Amino acid sequence: MTFGNFTRRRAGVAVLGLVAALTLGACSSEPTVSASGTSGGGPTQAPPPAAKPASVTTSPAAGAKDVAPGSPITATVAEGTISSVTLTNPDGKQVQGQASADKKSWSATEELGYDKTYTWSGQAAGSDGKTVPISGSFTTVKPRxxxxxxxxxxxxxxxxxxxxxxxxxxxxxxxxxxxxxxxxxxxxxxxxxxxxxxxxxxxxxxxxxxxxxxxxxxxxxxxxxxxxxxxxxxxxxxxxxxxxxxRSQIVKGNTQEHRMQVIRDGQQVQDFPVSYGLDSDPGRVTHSGTHVVMSKHATYSMSNPRYGYTDVNVPWAVRISNNGEFIHGLAGSIWAQGKKNISHGCLNLSPANAKIYYDSVLPGDPVEITGSTQQLSSKDGDYNDWTYDWASWSKLSALAS
Known part of the structure; x- marks a missing residue:
């Protein structure tokens, strides 16, 4: 009996607890929160960005002086787009230019003049719907x-x-x-x-x-x-x-072998007997190093007062340096060609062989000489570019880091 009464009391308490819970749920003012952490009714949206006035920047800045005409000439807009823009010279002529696809910038596409004042005009529309002017002027430099x-x-x-x-x-x-x-x-x-x-x-x-x-x-x-x-x-x-x-054409020659090979597209096409500069005289020896063909002449007048000759005409002359080195024909040295070096620095061929080589030459062909006591250097004329290794050459750039 006692057990039964205890059971009924517990049941009554449980019912009252359920009623209280239902009552609390119905009367609470707290919002329900989903598992995602948002209030009931779905996720909230971010407010739209605040509308802002257009901000215009011109380059060069308004009032700038001594502007280099080669510098970029631009107008740019933040928080908006360009509605219209012109840049005019002192005579009222408009400078040609190009607007970007998004209409946020404009750049001049023609060269400006020296010592002239240029004036901006136009408008830009901001995201607030209002317009602001594009204005100002600048003056280009007067060069000394x-x-x-x-x-x-x-x-x-x-x-x-x-x-x-x-x-x-x-x-x-x-x-x-x-x-x-x-x-x-x-x-x-x-x-x-x-x-x-x-x-x-x-x-x-x-x-x-x-x-x-x-x-x-x-x-x-x-x-x-x-x-x-x-x-x-x-x-x-x-x-x-x-x-x-x-095509690729490279001349290779060793002064001690008295020969000159012509390599075209990787294949040797000629092997001529030649007389190089006299080895015993540093002023006459042909310089070792990579020469570059600079020009060619059907006939050329050679003069070297230091060694006692002037106006000696030679056929089929190919200049390979500004220091007086040529590849040319000379009938008077045929006896030495392929045997000994007697020239004043040039590569002497027979006139017939010189003509064959002459006809194949392009300016810019390399002539690689080895075997002599003197090296081609920066003192040997305008095309001494290949006397530098790549690391040394790269350091001669003004932009080298």
Whole structure:
């Protein structure tokens, strides 16, 4: 009996507890929380970004003076887009330009003039729906001097596999880094190469790390107009050239063997007897090293007053250095060709053999000489590019790290 009463009391307590729980659930003001941690009714959305006025930046900044015409000329907008923009010169002529696809920037696409004031005008629309003006002006520099450069390579020409690209100026360039940044070389196939400053910083050359691959196409661009060259000197005009590298032809010669081989596309096609410069005289010995064919002449007048001759005409002359070294014909030394060295530094061939070689030559062909007591160096003229190993050559760039 006692057990039964105890059981009934517990049951009553349980019922009351259930009623209380139901009552609490019905009356509570606390929100229900899902397993994901969000309130009932689904996830909340972030408020939209606040609308902002457009912010316009022009480069050069408004009021800037002595601006290099070759520097980037741009207008950009943050928190909005460009509705309209013009840049005009002192005569009211509009500068040509191009807007970006998203209308957030505009860039000039034509060269500006020296010593001129340019004025911005236009509007930009902000995300707040309001417009702000694009305005301001800047003045380009008045150069103390303008300087032009000249390239050694011509449009549509074909050159040998060792051909350096040379951009030469009439006087020293003091801001070499600025000029070098304006230079580019594009090749197909892609070719590793580097610029180097030579000849007292009056010339900058580009050469590949290794010889060009045959049939490479090359385009060089020197966008130096408006570029600060240092000391108040600025570039006068841009210059460019597109050319092709031809077949591979390499001359190899050892002065002690008195022979000269012509290697074309990896195959030896000629082996000529030759007389090199007299070994016993440092002033006459042919220099060892990689020469580069610079030009060729059906006849050429040779003079060397130091050694007592002037105006000696020779046939089929191929210049391989500015120090007076040529490959040319000379009937008077046929007796020595293939036997001994008697020339004044040139490679003497018979006129018949000289003509065969002459007809095959391209400017830029390498001529690799070994065996002599004197080495080709930077003192030996304009095309001494291959006298440097790659590490040394790369350090001659103004942008070398």
């Amino acid at each position: 001097r303008q300087m032009a450069g000249s390239l050694n390579v011509g449009d549509g020409q074909t050159y040998g596999i060792a051909m350096p690209i040379a951009l030469t100026f009439p006087s020293k360039v003091t801001d070499k880094a600025s000029v070098e940044k304006a230079l580019s070389v594009e090749t197909t196939p892609k070719t590793e190469g580097s610029w180097a400053w030579l000849n007292g910083d009056t010339s900058v050359h580009w050469r590949p790390k290794e010889y060009f691959a045959p049939n490479t196409t090359v385009k060089v661009n020197a966008k130096i107009y408006g570029v600060d060259m240092g000391g108040g000197t600025y570039g006068r005009q841009d210059i460019s050239s597109s050319f092709t590298i031809g």
